[in-house]
Amino acid sequence: MSSKTPIFFIGATGFIGGSVLQAILAHPKANTFEITALVRAEAKAKALESTLGIKTVIGSLQDYALLTESAEKAHVVFQIADADSEDPMKAILAGLKARFEKTGDKPILIHTSGTALLADDSRGEHTSPTITSDLDLAALARLPASALHHSVDLLVNAADADGYATTYVVLPGIIWGRPAGPLFDGPAPIARGSMVQIPWLAAPYVQRGRPGVVGKGAGRWPNVHIDDNADAFFRLFDAALFDLARVSHGREGYFFVEGGEHGMDEVVRACGEALVGLGLVQEAAPDVFTAEERAKYFGSDMFAFLLFSNARCTGDRLRKEVGWAPKHTTDEFIKSIPKEVEDFAKTLKA
Known part of the structure; x- marks a missing residue:
């Protein structure tokens, strides 16, 4: 070497x-x-x-x-x-x-x-x-x-x-x-600077005029x-x-x-409220995506089901072996969603 x-x-x-x-x-x-x-x-x-x-x-x-x-x-x-x-x-x-x-x-x-x-x-x-x-x-x-x-x-x-x-x-x-x-x-970032999951949800919400969920929106993710x-x-x-x-x-x-976990219902609610505040949808409360909508907005049931599934876990090995201690919380994540929605909305006007 x-x-x-x-x-x-x-x-x-x-x-x-x-x-x-x-x-x-x-x-x-x-x-x-x-x-x-x-x-x-x-x-x-x-x-x-x-x-x-x-x-x-x-x-x-x-x-x-x-x-x-x-x-x-x-x-x-x-x-x-x-x-x-x-x-x-x-x-x-x-x-x-x-x-x-x-x-x-x-x-x-x-x-x-x-x-x-x-x-x-x-x-x-x-x-x-x-x-x-x-x-x-x-x-x-x-x-x-x-x-x-x-x-x-x-x-x-x-x-x-x-x-x-x-x-x-x-x-x-x-x-x-x-x-x-x-x-x-x-003004010209070299690397992409934002998450992708909120636009995945916000885009169909705007198109259909209302937030939607798969099933009861009861899944949880880290x-x-x-x-x-x-x-x-x-x-x-x-x-x-x-x-x-x-x-x-x-x-x-x-x-x-993982620094915590969130319910998909929390994410959908925060996204819907932000879109209402921007005047992009009229109703913040979600209804259920139909099979036709799942195909239209997500391309496949597999992807739609994945977004609203459960993937619950704890990152214990990092904490135990290398002393990793996350500083940010799920509450902060939920509070960050309106900003993500606002930035997504700007792309609609571009």
């Missing part, structure tokens, strides 16, 4: 990835890191290089040879761009395996999945009593490979089991809040502020790089990231 730790970063211009990259660059030993980011657009690559002073390679997750080559050059790989595509992960793992076999250096992979892998089929009809801890290895082992995101998680686990990489799977809940910093500030999420990645990365014995990896290395 060179005098600097080579890091390959995938997802630098995203909502999650941009905030994590900024956190890593604020590490006390950041001057010992050599970061290369995968970027699709040349303009974004130049902006990243000039703003943050990191290297870039131009390409996408479909450039498998480039992924393999770049991963082979790295001691640490962050994958914060796609939780569901197996082929890009196979390409990354091929590079990590080649590095290990050629150099003896055992690389680190930090992969981003999501708590949607816990989503049930309640269809909004009830609140599930099941709350899964990431310390409950038996519960995690029972998850089917068909669970959302999970087939990729299992590829990551297998690399650790095969001994050529040390792997971690990070599973955030619904991420909210507004990140700040060089990637997000200014949530985490974008800064708390970035801190979770930072702490995990720091432990993996400098205090490996302190943190679990492989099959045990699942890390739910």
Whole structure:
């Protein structure tokens, strides 16, 4: 290895990835890191290089040879761009395996999945009593490979089991809040600066003139502020790089990231009230989406049911192993929704 730790970063211009990259660059030993980011657009690559002073390679997750080559050059790989595509992960793992076999250096992979892998089929009809801890290895082992995101998680686990990489799977809940910093500030931000879930709800509400729910809107999901999420990645990365014995990896290395949980009824109510206040709908109280509306507004029942399902969990491993302590609460999340709706409304006038 060179005098600097080579890091390959995938997802630098995203909502999650941009905030994590900024956190890593604020590490006390950041001057010992050599970061290369995968970027699709040349303009974004130049902006990243000039703003943050990191290297870039131009390409996408479909450039498998480039992924393999770049991963082979790295001691640490962050994958914060796609939780569901197996082929890009196979390409990354091929590079990590080649590095290990050629150099003896055992690389680190930090992969981003999501708590949607816990989503049930309640269809909004009830609140599930099941709350899964990431310390409950038996519960995690029972998850089917068909669970959302999970087939990729299992590829990551297998690399650790095969001994050529040390792997971690990070599973955030619904991420909210507004990140700040060089990637997000200014008139032409480099990275996306807002969550996507509120526009997913607000858009059909405006089109149909009223909020809607699936079933009774009784599902519950974990949530985490974008800064708390970035801190979770930072702490995990720091432990993996400098205090490996302190943190679990492989099959045990699942890390739910949650600062609390919310009911979908709370989110729908806050969204509806904000839309009424903006004069975009007349009625804040929701009714039930029909089957035709689910198809029209969400594309499929699968996505509509997912939004209103239960995915309840506790992120105990981060708290136990790396001392993670989120600073933001669910109450703050609900109070942030009117601002998200207001910004969504501005896009309607653009």
